[in-house]
Amino acid sequence: GAGVSQSPRYKVAKRGQDVALRCDPISGHVSLFWYQQALGQGPEFLTYFQNEAQLDKSGLPSDRFFAERPEGSVSTLKIQRTQQEDSAVYLCASSLLRNQPQHFGDGTRLSIL
Amino acid sequence: DQQVKQNSPSLSVQEGRISILNCDYTNSMFDYFLWYKKYPAEGPTFLISISSIKDKNEDGRFTVFLNKSAKHLSLHIVPSQPGDSAVYFCAASSNAGNNRKLIWGLGTSLAVNP
Numbered sequence: 001g002a003g004v005s006q007s008p009r010y011k012v013a014k015r016g017q018d019v020a021l022r023c024d025p026i027s028g029h030v031s032l033f034w035y036q037q038a039l040g041q042g043p044e045f046l047t048y049f050q051n052e053a054q055l056d057k058s059g060l061p062s063d064r065f066f067a068e069r070p071e072g073s074v075s076t077l078k079i080q081r082t083q084q085e086d087s088a089v090y091l092c093a094s095s096l097l098r099n100q101p102q103h104f105g106d107g108t109r110l111s112i113l
Numbered sequence: 114d115q116q117v118k119q120n121s122p123s124l125s126v127q128e129g130r131i132s133i134l135n136c137d138y139t140n141s142m143f144d145y146f147l148w149y150k151k152y153p154a155e156g157p158t159f160l161i162s163i164s165s166i167k168d169k170n171e172d173g174r175f176t177v178f179l180n181k182s183a184k185h186l187s188l189h190i191v192p193s194q195p196g197d198s199a200v201y202f203c204a205a206s207s208n209a210g211n212n213r214k215l216i217w218g219l220g221t222s223l224a225v226n227p
Contacts, residue, residue: 004156033214042117042202042217043157055211091156098213101147104156 002026004105006092012111013082021077021108025094032075033102034067035091043091049075050098082112116140117205119218127226132190134221136203139184143205147215148177148188151200160201161188193225 005024013019025032030051035043036059045059051072060067064082069075079086089109093102118137126132134148144165149157163170163177163186170177176189190197200222204215 006156031213033212035215040219042204042219043215044217045214048212048214050212056214059214093156095213099145099208101159101162102213102215103159104149106154106156 004092004094004103006090006105006108008108009106010109010111012113014113015083017082018078018080019082019110021079021090021110023075023077023092023094023105025073025075025092026096026103027073029094029096029103030072031095031098031102032069033093033095034075034077035093036061037089037091037107039088046077046090079110082110084112086110087112114139115218116143116216117203117218119203119221121221122219123222123224125224125226126193128195129192132188132193132197132223132225134188134190134201134203134223136186136188136218137184138186138205140205140207140216141184142207142209143216144208145206145213146177146179146186147204147206148175149202149204150197151202151220157202190223193223195225195227198223198225 032049034046037043048056049069089107091107147162148160200220203218206213
């Protein structure tokens with residue numbers, strides 16, 4: 001498909017485990033964003049990439065969260081030593097350029113037991 | 114503090130009538146506003162946007178109005194259709210810093226009744 005693709009769609013992990021969430025942006029899109037959405041809330045910004053450069057990681061909740069986009073396309077969000085408060089939907093979005101609308105994937109629903 | 118506010122958690126309208134969804138913001142640095150539609154278990158879908166240099170933008174059945182002095186924007190859907198039933202999010206961004214991260218409201222759940 002031509003849209004943003006995220007995998008897995010659902011992830012269940014035990015507290016303390018590490019998880020990795022993948023995002024395939026729309027081909028050619030320079031900007032890539034990660035957001036976290038808790039139940040009943042709007043998405044909250046986590047981090048931003050322009051090509052392979054991570055230009056803003058101010059929204060990452062702790063140093064357990066790490067994101068990368070090594071070749072400027074696919075991105076991975078990694079959470080180490082997961083905790084129950086990490087349970088949320090993680091959304092990835094891409095845009096062709098910085099000043100254009102962001103297009104979202106369907107998210108990964110992460111549940112920490 | 115919530116920089117983008119959608120004060121109506123829900124709205125119910127009759128098919129064929131107008132739906133008006135409202136959004137207020139507090140940050141005067143915001144210069145780009147977007148509306149997204151979200152179905153359960155799916156990601157937000159971009160609907161329409163408006164730059165702060167305009168006060169109106171129209172795309173088919175969807176029109177967004179921006180009142181900068183009141184820090185208020187609204188989304189009009191005319192005519193409303195049952196397939197429009199979804200949660201609608203207002204989002205805003207500024208040109209400050211080095212990205213265009215979106216700041217979101219909490220959403221308004223729209224139900225369009227046949």
